[in-house]
Amino acid sequence: MKIEISNGKLFSSKKDHSKQWESVEKIQISNGIISDINPVNSTFKADITIDAKDCYIIPGLIDLNASLREPGYTSKGSIESETRAAAAGGVTTLCCTPDTKPINDSKAVTKLIEELSSNSQHCKVLPLGALTKGLLGEQLSEYAALKDARCVGLSNAYNPIKNLAITKRCFEYAKTHELSVFINPIEPSLHEGVIHENYISTTIGLQGIPSLAETIAVSQLIQLAQATGVHLHLSQLSAADSVKQLAAAKREGILVTADTAIQNLLYTDEQVEDFNSVFHCMPPLRSQIDRLALIEGINSGVIDAISSGHRPHEAAAKQMPFAETEPGISSIEFLLPMAMQLQNQIESNRCLDFSKFVEAMTKGPAKVLKLKDPIIEKGSQANICVFDPSMDYKVDKSTIISTGKNTPLINQSLAGRVIATIFEGQMSYQLQK
Numbered sequence: 001m002k003i004e005i006s007n008g009k010l011f012s013s014k015k016d017h018s019k020q021w022e023s024v025e026k027i028q029i030s031n032g033i034i035s036d037i038n039p040v041n042s043t044f045k046a047d048i049t050i051d052a053k054d055c056y057i058i059p060g061l062i063d064l065n066a067s068l069r070e071p072g073y074t075s076k077g078s079i080e081s082e083t084r085a086a087a088a089g090g091v092t093t094l095c096c097t098p099d100t101k102p103i104n105d106s107k108a109v110t111k112l113i114e115e116l117s118s119n120s121q122h123c124k125v126l127p128l129g130a131l132t133k134g135l136l137g138e139q140l141s142e143y144a145a146l147k148d149a150r151c152v153g154l155s156n157a158y159n160p161i162k163n164l165a166i167t168k169r170c171f172e173y174a175k176t177h178e179l180s181v182f183i184n185p186i187e188p189s190l191h192e193g194v195i196h197e198n199y200i201s202t203t204i205g206l207q208g209i210p211s212l213a214e215t216i217a218v219s220q221l222i223q224l225a226q227a228t229g230v231h232l233h234l235s236q237l238s239a240a241d242s243v244k245q246l247a248a249a250k251r252e253g254i255l256v257t258a259d260t261a262i263q264n265l266l267y268t269d270e271q272v273e274d275f276n277s278v279f280h281c282m283p284p285l286r287s288q289i290d291r292l293a294l295i296e297g298i299n300s301g302v303i304d305a306i307s308s309g310h311r312p313h314e315a316a317a318k319q320m321p322f323a324e325t326e327p328g329i330s331s332i333e334f335l336l337p338m339a340m341q342l343q344n345q346i347e348s349n350r351c352l353d354f355s356k357f358v359e360a361m362t363k364g365p366a367k368v369l370k371l372k373d374p375i376i377e378k379g380s381q382a383n384i385c386v387f388d389p390s391m392d393y394k395v396d397k398s399t400i401i402s403t404g405k406n407t408p409l410i411n412q413s414l415a416g417r418v419i420a421t422i423f424e425g426q427m428s429y430q431l432q433k
Contacts, residue, residue, distance in 0.1 A: 001047050001426055003029040005386060008052030010037075010376060011059065011358055020355045024057065029382040032425030037378055048427060050420050052386050058358050059374035060092025060123075060383035060421065062365035064182070064259050065235055065307035066332055068125070069403075071112060072101025077312040077403040079113065083122035085333040085402035087421045087429035089308075090385035092123050094332075095182070095369075098130040099157040105130035105141040110149035122428045123421075126369070128155040128182055131170050137161040140170055143177045152369055153180040153233065158282050160188035164220060171228040180231040180368075184283075185217035185242070194323045196269040196284040204273060206323060209284050211239040218242045222249045225256055233368055234258035236309055238283035240293035247302045257368045258302075260294045261309030262338050263329050265352065266345075267291075271408070277318045277325040278408045281309070295342075295352050298360050305364035306357065308332040312404020330404035334395075335361065336387050337414040344415075354389070382425040391417040 005027040012020055028036045028044045036042065063086065069077035086094055096113065098104035104113065110127050117125035129146035131154040133139045143154065154174055161167045174181050190213035195201050197208025218234060222245060225232035237243065237260045249256045263281060268288050271279040279285060297303035311328025318325050331338070339357040362374045376384060395409045421429040 002045065003048045003050065003382070003422060003425070003427065004044060004046035005050045005052050005057060005384070008055045008057045008386065010057045011355070021056070027057065027376070029422065029425050032382055034376065034378055034380050034382050050386055052419070054388065054390060055419055056387045056389060057376065058090070058385050058387060059362045059376055060385050060423065061090045061335060061361040062369070062371075062374070063091050063094040063308050063310070063332060063361070064233075064305055064365045064368060065261065066094045066096055066310040067099065067312070067328070068096045069312060070100065070116060071109065075314045076317070079116040079125070080120045081401065081403045082310070082312060082332070083117060083120045083125065084429070087122040087423065088401050088418060089333045089335045090387060090418045090421055091332060091335070092383040092385070092421065092423045092428070093126065094123060095126045095128050095152060097157050098128050098155055099135060099159070103130050103134050104128070105133050105135070105146075107142070107145040107149040110146060110151055114150065121423070121426070123423055126152040128153050130154070131156040131181060132161060132166070135159040137166065140173055143173055143179060147177050147179055151179070153182050155182040155235070156184070158184050158186065160186055164224070167221075168224055168228065171224050171230040175228050175230040180233055182233045182235050183221055184235045185214050185221055185237070187213050187216045190216070194280060194284070195272050196286045198269055198287055200269050200273055204275065206272070211241060211286065211290065214239045214283060215241040215245065218245050222254060222256055226252070226254045229255065232256045236261045236264070236283055236307065237294065237303065238264045238286050238290060240290045243293050243297040243302055246297070250302065257304045259305040259307040259365070259368070260297070260303055261307055262331060262335060263309060265291065265294055265298070265306065265342055266338055267408075272322070275322045276408070277320075277322050278329065278406055280318075280322060280325050280327050281311070281329050282327040298352060299356060304360070304368055306360040308335055312402050313406045314403070315405065318406050328406065330400070330402045330407045333400060333402055334407065334409055334414070336418060337416040340389060340414070340416040382422050384422040385418060386420040387416060388419050389416045391415075393417055
């Protein structure tokens, strides 16, 4: 397939943010590769032409934390539906969590995920293998087999590990196999609530989860990473003190990276005051102080990446009393419009520039995964998103591609929409006008 993108503003990875958007006349793609940019006297004949006037042309997004639900939980989503939703969100690469049924703790399950994702061909799926068998936090999974099956790292999702001795052993064996560990930091004895512990949890009578449940775990995990030399990736940080600890660890040269979920950048626990279960997520939405600290962490580069934390659910999972609903937000389809909302939130001079968001979902996660820096240049693989920042539209439940409709954006008017996503030189998504 030959594709030509005309006009538009091309994102470059220059350090000077004022020069990160360059006008481009043509980008030509052939055989999966960017064959030319702004060619002179071209005889190129495209099969598909994309008019990107007034649009941003950016590298395909890389999402470090998404649940695809399959195998097992097909009422919530499938690899087909959720990778298609990812493509509609501009994502060309994602890491999928191991909390499937059966758990991805074996080569057979990893191979099944790989087969299903290759059949879909909407984006590249990089499986995270289970850190412990059955995610029970007791026995180590077969790390050698998971690495041989091309798992890019190990995770226990939001399941606690029984004790620090087992965690240490996991880190040591992961280091032996040169596998990164993706850990959602939780101290289970403090993690028994459903929302952030604050005056709001007290006011509305829901059991709270203190920031300490995360920050104590962060401290322990960083020390274990330092002792074992493993690459520790802290998934979905939510607390201000976690950012401080991360910054200190990086200054000491400890091999630690981190991401935060977009909902924790955009919302706070105030959204839960009316018991709206769509805002029930893990980690919980925390205070405004935490939210601003996370944004500052992205702006300063202390936090390496933004992730979707995508957790699709069937309707019934969110239709019980708040404390009995299942946590999670369906977000992967709306990453860029949510980024536009972040850019427009100007509080205490702490907003998140769109360019910084793009870096935190391309260059940042590529560094975490030890991938080549995603750049749109001649000769590179064509993983591209074309995004119109000025296109307004209203989110309708019937048009959401993800099986999970559990998003707070339903019936909201959003600014910005993905026009096209190109994955390995093929059209994986194109907006139908």
